[in-house]
Amino acid sequence: MNLLTTPRNDMCYCPGCSHGMVLERLAAAIGATGRRPEQVCLVSDIGCIGTADRYFECHTFHGLHGRSITYAEGIKRVRPEMTVVVLIGDGGCGIGTAHLVHAARRRAGIKVIVCNNFNFGMTGGQHSPTTPPAGHTSTTPDGAADYPFDICETVRVNGADFVARGSALDPSIGTLIGAALNAPGFALIDVWELCTAYYVPSNKLTPPRLVELSQRLNMPFGVLFDRTCGPKSLRAAEAAPAATPSHLPHDQAPPAESQAATADVVLSWPERTEICVAGSAGQHIRSAAGTIGKLAVAGGLFAAQQDDFPITVRRGHSLSNLIIATTPIEYAGLDRPGLVVLLSRDGLERLGGLAELPADCVVVAASELALPPAPARVLRFDAEPLARAVGRASVALSALAFGLVEKEWIDPAALRGAAHRWAGGEYKDADIRAVDAGTALSRGAVT
Amino acid sequence: MREFITGNQAVVRGALRAGCDYVAGYPITPASSILSDFVRAFAGELGIVVQTEDEIAAIGQCIGAAMAGARALTATSGPGLSLYSENIGLAQMGETPLVIVDCQRMGPATGGATATGDGDVIFARHVTAGGYPLPVLAATDAASAYRLTYEAFNIAERLRTPVIVLSSKDIALTRQTVDLDAISLPPRLARRAAADNGPYAPYAVDRPESSPAFAPIGGLRRVRFTGSIHDERGLLTIDRGKIERKLTHLRDKIAMNAGSLEDVDADLDGRARTLIVSYGVADGAARVAVRLLRRGGTRVSHVTLYSLWPMPVRALRDAVEPGVERIVVPELNIGLYADELRRVFPARPIESIQRYDGGLIAPRTIVDHVVRAESAKRTEAFQPC
Incomplete structure (x- = not known):
């Protein structure tokens, strides 16, 4: 079935332009696949070839310059059964190079037809990434100086499954387009064309000279790579494009969370408490606060x-402000901390000293940490033996548990009970050990 | 069941509840965990999740997927929203249902990646070329992040439009206590489906404010999608009548539905002279401030804005009407929304409380401002003429 609705001469292209011919070859190649119009989506880029979608009687998508590959990939992932064809120019391959390369790497099952006429035809014949060296364009009046973009080689070395190049004026181009459509995975064909409005008159380009250009640039015509023709041992592993899950309408269930059961008892706690745990990245400050918050x-x-915390990952300060209350908390910032747990100089520096703390605040600090004067009560703990007992990653949680008990916000046995009952997730056992050790540090703890 | 989750986790849960089944994104602080949580949520083929090469590809894939029938979401921060800009226009022109989450950070450019801010409120409104409206919602905490993400899908589907949900670092990465099951949600909406047979034009609408019937790319009805100005068949047009009809529709489907998009929480005192209008990260402090003020005997009204654009003018007028003398707007930027309120309420003093260094506005700051303003007014009243 012919998807083309318009004869070549009625298309919007300039006299002598080869776009119409390529579209006829494409329509014929799609027809030869036996696919029905509703099984095909043509995604057109921007530029002269971007107008082609209107001439096709199938699903069509016309988007932004260089991004056609992204829309095509989204469509293909949702509708893996469809044939999704991208029509893009040499300009589109420049502005969208990243998408071209990474769609090839992902082996997205789209078929990319590059209509490459070495310049920007629609906007006045400016140079494009594929303009050959010394090519005259409106923005390279003395001849292009840049290295020409080898689209085929770029996608080939980056995972493409099928790569070919040919001249629009060579009748065999239809066969190459058909091969690209039928290739599994990511297929690209670079079709060299004549822009009769700009590039041809400025550079005396003719069909025979296209062949010469191919030889001069060492960019040969023909099938350049076909993964299905590789060594047999590779075929099974590589021929199938990376599996993409199909789109299944469904009622979503939320993902299973490692979540403690809802309390049937409510922990005894003062109305509102504010805690700051301050240390360095890597000391599991946020995890410690998160564990107590979860309990x-x-x-x-x-x-x-x-x-x-700063944007660095294993360096710099890490602070967690934790509020625990018997009523909903609307403002998550600290106003008047009752407990500060200090684990490193980074944390202390980020706090900017301790002078502002209220007098009834308790500061729990690692014993080796030199502290400025503080109106608050300071309690020390030995980090090293604690680290040996519970592991370095759990020191912050132990120190926090120690502080909670010292503040008498919770009874040590109740805190241990909460940890044993409600700790969960990947670090459950370590968290329980840390809380046990922290509560044992405190006075009055039952050991 | 109460849980201790971040705003980002709440976004994921809201999206799943809304039937989201396609997510493409590019890692960026503080939004990254939305993408990685979807990788886990969609294991077992419950949906499709892709980490793309950049933000442009992320939103591009989402637009393609949405037009093929998916319920798509992409999440980023301010720098990524900047890269989404052109494609948001494509989604507007092509009438694509799409949910975009912006976990804001402080300042322009890379700004402060791990610092909070609400600086994208105007950018989100006019995020793309052309000047056509799109709905923008703003979460204030994890619970509202959950609800608004769900609502955003309903709006996107109903009006066939991209919808932006604003979050911020101190919502996105802050853990809060929420009971998601206790949050009441409206029924899940789907885009209006095209009939299986009879004539079909993908962009035909019966009234300017209604949305075209949807047939997916890949379905039996052949679909033309285009970002260029088009007629109801999706074919490019230079007919001025058709152009005006299309663009009026893009305006009216948001503007004429503005009433149904209003989403506020109004806590009004008919005798209050001060109205606090808050949204985003500053809202929690405003709520605490209102409670403290009332406890101290100051009468105050408070409106929380969950929908920022279109501006919920009707709800704001209702709050302002009874005799409010000043509107106090705390926000984590240089007073952006206060400026817009000045245009709508030119006769009322709009007092802006700003913070934009990555820190939070404390409840005490708002209380002090209001107390000072109220007492200044009283002093003034006692002055002899």
Whole structure:
């Protein structure tokens, strides 16, 4: 079935332009696949060839310059049974190079037809990434100086499954387009064309000279790569494009969370407490605050945790502000911290000293940390033996548990009970050990 | 069941509840965990998730997927929203249902990647060329991030438009206590489907404010999608009548549905002289401030804006009408929304409380401002003429 609705001479292209001929070859090649119009989507890029969608009687998508590959990939992933064809120019391959390369790497099952006429025809004949050296264009009046973009080689070395190049004026181009359509995975064909409005008159390009150009640039015509023709041992592993899950309408269930059961008892707790855990990246500051927050929520309380850290990952400060309250928390910032747990100089520096802390605040600090004067009560703990007992990653949680008990916000046995009952997730055992050790540090703990 | 989750986790849960089945994204702080959580959520082929080469590809894939029938979401931060810009226009012109989450950070450019801010509120409104409206919602906490992400899908489907949901670092990465099951949600909406037979034009609308019937790319009805100005068949047109009809429709389907898009929480005191209008990260502090003020005997009204654009003018007028003398607007930017309120309420003093260094506005700051303003007014009243 012919998808083309318009005879070549009625298309909008300039006299002598080869676009119409390529579209006829494409329509014939699609027809030869036996696919029905509703099984085909033509995604057109921008530029002269971007107008082609209107001449086709199938699903069509006309988007932004250089991005046609992205729309095509989205369509193909949702509708893997469709034949999704991209029609793009040499300009589109320039502005959208990233998409071209990465769609090839992902082996997206789209078929890319590049209509390459070495310049921007629609906007006045400016040079494009494929303009050959010394090519005259409106923006390279003295001849292009840049290295010409080898589209085929670029996608070939980046995972494409089928790559070919040919001249629009060579009748065999139809066969090459057909081969690209039938190739599994990512297929691209670079079709060299004549822009009779600009590039041809400025550069005396003729059909025979296209062949010469191919030889001069060492960009040969023909099938350049076909993964299905590789060594047999590779075929099974590589011929199938990367599996993409199909689009299945469904009622979504939320993902299973490692979540403690809802409390049937509510932990005893003061009305509202504000805690700051301050240390360095890598000390598991946020995890420590998160674990206590989770236990509090599982125990029927409300918690909010606001973190402060720089963009670096294993370097710099890490602060967690944790609020635990018996009523909902609307503002997650700290106003009047009752407990500050200090694990490193980074954390102390980020806090900007301790002078502003209220007098009834308790500061729990690693014993080796030199502290400025503080109106608050300071309690020390030995980080090294603690690290040996519970692991370095759990010191922050132990110190936090120690502080909570020292503040008398919770009874040590109740906190241990909460940890044993409600700790969960990947670090459950380590968290329980850390809380056990932290509560044992405190006075009055039952050991 | 109460849970202790971040705003980003709430976004994912809201999207799943809304039937989201296609996510493409590019990692960026503070939005990254939305993408990685979807990788886990969609394991077992419950949906498709792709980490793309850049933000342009992320939104591009989502637009293609949405037009093939998916319920798509992409999440980013301000720098990524900048890269989405051109494609948001494509989604507008092509009438693509799409949910875009912007986890804002402080300042322009890369700004402060791990610092909070609400600086994209005007950018989100006029995020693309042409000047046509799109709905913008703003979460204030994890619970509203969940609800608004769900609502955004309903709006996107109903009006066939991209919808932006604003979050911010101190919502996205802050853990809060929420009971998602206790949040009441309206029924899930789907885009109006085209009839299986009879004539079909992909962009035909019976009234300017209604949305065209949808047939997916890949379905039995052949679809033309285009970002260029087109007629109801999706064919390029130079007919001025058709052009005006299309563009009027793009305006009216948002503007004439503005009433149904209004999403606010109004806590009004008919005798208040001060109205606090808040949204985003500053809202929590505003709520606490309102409680403290009332406890201290100051009468105050408060409106939380969950929909920023179109501006919920009807709800704001209702709040302002009874005799409010000043509108106080705390926000984590240089007073952007306050400026817009000045245009709508030129006769009322709009007092802006700003913070834009990555820190939070404290409830005390808002309380002090209001108390000062109220007492200044009283002093003024006692001055002899």
